[in-house]
Amino acid sequence: MCGKISEKYAIITNNLTKNFGKVVAVKNLNLKIPYSLTFGLLGPNGAGKTTTVRMLNSIISPTSGTAKVVGYDIISQSQQVKINSGFLPESPGLYQKLTAKEFLEFVGELYYLPKEIISTRIEELIILFDLEGRENDLLEEYSRGMKQKVCLCAALIQDPKIIFLDEPTSNLDPAASRMVKDLISDLSKKAEKTIFICTHLLDAAEELCDLIGIIDNGVIKAEGSPKEIIESTHTKDLEEAYLKIMGATRIEDLLAWREETPKNIKKYKKTEKKKKRREK
Numbered sequence: 001m002c003g004k005i006s007e008k009y010a011i012i013t014n015n016l017t018k019n020f021g022k023v024v025a026v027k028n029l030n031l032k033i034p035y036s037l038t039f040g041l042l043g044p045n046g047a048g049k050t051t052t053v054r055m056l057n058s059i060i061s062p063t064s065g066t067a068k069v070v071g072y073d074i075i076s077q078s079q080q081v082k083i084n085s086g087f088l089p090e091s092p093g094l095y096q097k098l099t100a101k102e103f104l105e106f107v108g109e110l111y112y113l114p115k116e117i118i119s120t121r122i123e124e125l126i127i128l129f130d131l132e133g134r135e136n137d138l139l140e141e142y143s144r145g146m147k148q149k150v151c152l153c154a155a156l157i158q159d160p161k162i163i164f165l166d167e168p169t170s171n172l173d174p175a176a177s178r179m180v181k182d183l184i185s186d187l188s189k190k191a192e193k194t195i196f197i198c199t200h201l202l203d204a205a206e207e208l209c210d211l212i213g214i215i216d217n218g219v220i221k222a223e224g225s226p227k228e229i230i231e232s233t234h235t236k237d238l239e240e241a242y243l244k245i246m247g248a249t250r251i252e253d254l255l256a257w258r259e260e261t262p263k264n265i266k267k268y269k270k271t272e273k274k275k276k277r278r279e280k
């Protein structure tokens with residue numbers, strides 16, 4: 001159940017800000033994300049993406065500002081926020097001495113789900129993520145990608161209304177990554193879930209996201225549908241638009257050092273030769 005079904009937005013933030021000492025990780029963030037859409041938060045390393053999702057999941061408190069997630073206030077109704085949202089963290093902690101099944105049972109119990117529902121969901125998720133036959137192995141025996149799949153199962157086990165995925169395809173092989181992208185698309189289109197993804201993968205964002213926010217140094221620099229962002233920057237795809245927004249006008253500009261370095265070295269060698277000749 002949502003806090004207020006009548007509310008149009010799954011997420012509303014109002015000047016949401018987080019400082020870590022002198023570092024301003026997120027500054028005056030104002031987002032409005034309607035229900036049943038997929039929102040992608042893009043930005044370079046250290047831009048404030050993980051800090052934003054951690055605040056929206058009531059894991060850390062904002063320094064100032066407010067936010068509501070599925071109608072619940074992230075500070076005063078943090079328990080409701082956690083119950084109603086699924087979260088795949090950037091570096092999830094797993095209990096290595098549990099089997100995948102035991103771990104998922106444990107997560108299901110944290111959400112106070114009835115035992116029968118937990119076991120049905122686990123069976124479905126194990127099949128969906130192609131982990132059949134391995135569910136009774138210890139997690140310490142799993143590969144990184146398999147662990148990522150188990151974490152995705154954990155984020156989905158309570159069938160949340162809203163799902164936060166921080167770099168969902170990291171550690172996955174191309175087939176598993178494709179499967180996760182299809183799953184995200186299905187969850188959004190067929191199951192009408194609201195999905196909030198943090199990613200560096202611009203092609204995945206362009207394919208999956210209805211709305212995108214580009215964040216840099218804690219500040220949103222562009223917002224809109226991928227099409228709107230591409231059109232407003234007069235570029236041909238989201239990658240070019242992103243690079244333009246981040247300050248590199250052409251992809252070649254970013255790679256210019258490759259060309260420049262040998263030229264610089266040649267120039268340096270020439271000057272050195274001239275110097276030596278003069279010395280003689």
Ligand SMILES: Nc1ncnc2c1ncn2[C@@H]1O[C@H](COP(=O)(O)OP(=O)(O)OP(=O)(O)O)[C@@H](O)[C@H]1O
Nearest residue numbers: 020023024025043044045046047048049050051052
């Ligand atoms: N617990 C913390 N203590 C101190 N500083 C922090 C903490 N968490 C994040 N920061 C700082 O806040 C800023 C934003 O970090 P954040 O993890 O949100 O970035 P990000 O966009 O998720 O980056 P990445 O793409 O590398 O995951 C960075 O400068 C980071 O050093």
Ligand SMILES: [Mg+2]
Nearest residue numbers: 049050051090
């Ligand atoms: Mg991060």
